[in-house]
């Protein structure tokens with residue numbers, strides 16, 4: 001069979017090459033006989049009669065002249081073939097194109113005009129067969145491009161010509177040997193924000209199968225191009241005359257077509273001349289389950305990266321209309337509002353959904369002159385309005401939906417923002433209040449990591465210069481270095497220090513002699529370098545500047561402390577280097593830097609999906625439990641915060657920076673210090689105000705961290721329009737109102753476990769309670785992470801929830817940019 005087809009094709013090719021007349025025009029006196037062809041003047045396209053393999057029917061068709069395998073691009077008489085005969089194409093003296101059988105008896109097909117005086121039909125260089133007055137320029141009386149079959153060629157316009165009512169659409173072939181109209185049609189819906197639709201009649205009645213999404217200024221929004229190939233120029237015209245979509249190739253050497261095949265797949269293919277093949281991997285649609293029109297019903301959103309793919313928009317503001325079917329993964333019924341809108345009361349608000357394919361807009365109104373703010377106002381003033389959005393990707397124009405939102409899908413990136421109208425009770429963050437996000441450029445977060453690492457080391461030196469006094473027992477004790485020896489009963493002397501000592505030359509070589517290129521960052525206290533040991537292991541080298549006041553003994557003690565701690569959620573010290581004046585600590589290198597660089601970065605936060613965040617929370621919990629209870633020593637970290645959580649290549653969290661850590665003995669539960677070290681926003685009230693620190697002050701910082709991870713917001717930092725509100729008080733008020741799910745970072749979208757999120761929020765709130773004795777120990781925290789939410793105790797008011805932190809007015813930091821204060825570990829001495 002295949003061989004037969006090839007033979008047929010060869011025969012046709014043979015005919016073309018032997019009988020090409022080289023003409024591109026027919027006139028009333030010069031018709032086109034069956035064995036003749038027209039060839040466009042550039043030689044690219046050929047028009048002639050063909051008979052599909054396995055058929056007795058003869059059709060007038062268009063194909064590429066230079067591609068040996070005949071590829072039919074257009075068929076004039078697709079449902080009116082010449083049967084059991086060959087055909088003749090002629091043009092009447094009035095301009096009517098006709099196809100007759102070879103006896104010139106019966107007209108099987110005709111098109112064109114009846115009002116011309118000196119007509120010609122010409123095959124243009126674009127492959128368009130046109131009828132016009134001979135010698136006339138400009139308009140055509142008729143053209144093949146207005147009657148495509150299943151293929152869109154460059155320069156062809158698919159859409160609606162408003163003045164003539166012409167509706168240019170493409171319909172698939174019925175079968176491989178029958179070009180008559182099949183089951184799938186692509187056409188333009190000019191209503192709302194116009195877009196292309198794919199309809200199927202395969203099931204009897206016409207069904208929408210897929211829609212292209214509206215033109216976003218660059219491409220059709222619902223079908224982002226996956227290829228970076230620059231060879232196409234797409235255009236979309238929407239004016240009084242026409243609503244059309246078309247494309248051109250950037251260069252005539254590119255041969256490309258867009259075909260709708262028999263099973264309803266629209267595909268762009270490009271001819272690769274050097275391999276003599278068509279390549280299919282440019283673009284096609286529908287691509288995945290979520291491309292199926294309306295799969296998740298009204299107010300449902302389809303996310304191809306989760307299972308099941310359907311999710312209600314803005315859950316829990318919208319909930320499944322038919323939960324039973326929804327459970328069975330049938331989303332067709334869609335979702336309904338939890339709380340009715342209150343248009344008359346004027347209390348409705350909007351929630352933003354990001355990275356979406358905007359819903360079908362046939363019933364919506366589009367006004368390209370409105371800004372987004374005016375769009376919002378327009379929506380609020382129309383009680384039928386359900387949502388609004390910018391019409392274009394660049395934020396211009398306004399689309400207002402006035403019926404149910406259908407066929408929304410989510411993208412990982414790309415897509416547009418949709419503002420969905422919800423009742424006041426369901427508003428997460430009112431979009432009128434824009435949240436000025438502090439954008440952390442990679443440079444500044446790099447600096448922050450380095451600064452906090454090095455500050456930690458320096459502060460340890462500072463601490464040990466002071467004599468600490470225990471408030472309750474008036475027992476005088478020494479700082480971290482001395483208490484280390486107390487706690488370990490002198491067991492951790494220099495002798496059992498099992499830490500590799502690196503030779504200065506090795507480290508210098510590994511960092512390319514501390515070259516600028518290998519520098520990860522520079523703090524006020526010395527640089528940190530990236531190195532490679534023996535060309536295999538990546539390391540981070542913290543080199544203390546000569547000017548550092550940290551003495552030799554303190555340096556070694558810090559080293560000993562970290563070396564003794566080994567846990568997969570603590571950063572690992574690989575060794576040190578002490579040579580002459582040089583002091584260096586060598587750590588494992590963390591390719592993903594620190595958590596804050598992701599969490600508080602507008603773009604990178606998208607990489608933190610819920611599963612990753614939850615894993616980070618679990619890891620930090622394990623690490624802190626180890627410090628507090630499970631290691632040989634009991635250690636209070638004292639500076640737990642997002643920038644001290646480093647992330648390895650798999651995004652596993654590792655607690656770092658033990659510069660301020662303190663070891664406490666078996667019977668000691670808390671310490672009092674005159675010198676408060678820590679970080680704004682993470683310090684417990686009793687520590688910040690009274691200098692009392694204990695495991696419970698670490699638990700407080702842990703709670704803040706958990707809430708930050710869930711919400712993607714800093715505890716301190718511009719959070720709402722009222723600068724007096726921090727994350728803790730926001731979380732607390734949402735909790736009290738039973739709306740804590742709204743705390744979850746909106747960049748996570750819908751892909752998160754509600755149960756895990758609420759558990760984390762409740763846990764976070766329990767950890768930041770005002771009174772230390774109310775906060776759980778880390779061992780209870782671990783239990784709660786795996787127990788029933790209902791069995792967890794009820795949190796009380798968090799510390800610092802309702803008032804400003806005591807240090808906000810002053811800053812001991814020497815940084816000039818106040819937005820960076822958050823990241824800097826501060827050190828403060830109480831007055832004597």
Ligand SMILES: *[C@@H]1O[C@H](CO)[C@@H](O)[C@H](O)[C@H]1NC(C)=O
Nearest residue numbers: 018019033034035036086102
């Ligand atoms: C084409 O067919 C016609 C008759 O249908 C015949 O007279 C003519 O010679 C043919 N031309 C070629 C080049 O075969």
Ligand SMILES: *[C@@H]1O[C@H](CO)[C@@H](O)[C@H](O)[C@H]1NC(C)=O
Nearest residue numbers: 055056057081082083084085
């Ligand atoms: C074409 O020829 C076949 C057999 O050769 C015949 O069965 C069929 O009816 C013919 N069709 C027409 C339209 O004449």
Ligand SMILES: *[C@@H]1O[C@H](CO)[C@@H](O)[C@H](O)[C@H]1NC(C)=O
Nearest residue numbers: 083084085086101102103105
């Ligand atoms: C064409 O004409 C010839 C002779 O005049 C006749 O035998 C043949 O059947 C005709 N063909 C068709 C398709 O009418």
Ligand SMILES: *[C@@H]1O[C@H](CO)[C@@H](O)[C@H](O)[C@H]1NC(C)=O
Nearest residue numbers: 160167169185187188190199
């Ligand atoms: C254009 O044609 C398609 C299919 O033939 C049809 O479904 C659609 O309604 C038409 N559009 C207009 C505006 O006539």
Ligand SMILES: *[C@@H]1O[C@H](CO)[C@@H](O)[C@H](O)[C@H]1NC(C)=O
Nearest residue numbers: 231250251252253254255273
């Ligand atoms: C067209 O593209 C071909 C190969 O892609 C290139 O060699 C040629 O220079 C291009 N021509 C123009 C006019 O850009």
Ligand SMILES: *[C@@H]1O[C@H](CO)[C@@H](O)[C@H](O)[C@H]1NC(C)=O
Nearest residue numbers: 261262263264265267280284
């Ligand atoms: C249509 O295209 C799709 C995707 O390339 C393919 O899977 C399918 O087999 C094609 N259908 C036909 C009838 O060729």
Ligand SMILES: *[C@@H]1O[C@H](CO)[C@@H](O)[C@H](O)[C@H]1NC(C)=O
Nearest residue numbers: 360361362363403404405406
């Ligand atoms: C448009 O409105 C009509 C009438 O209310 C409704 O039947 C239809 O489903 C709506 N279409 C869309 C896409 O919302």
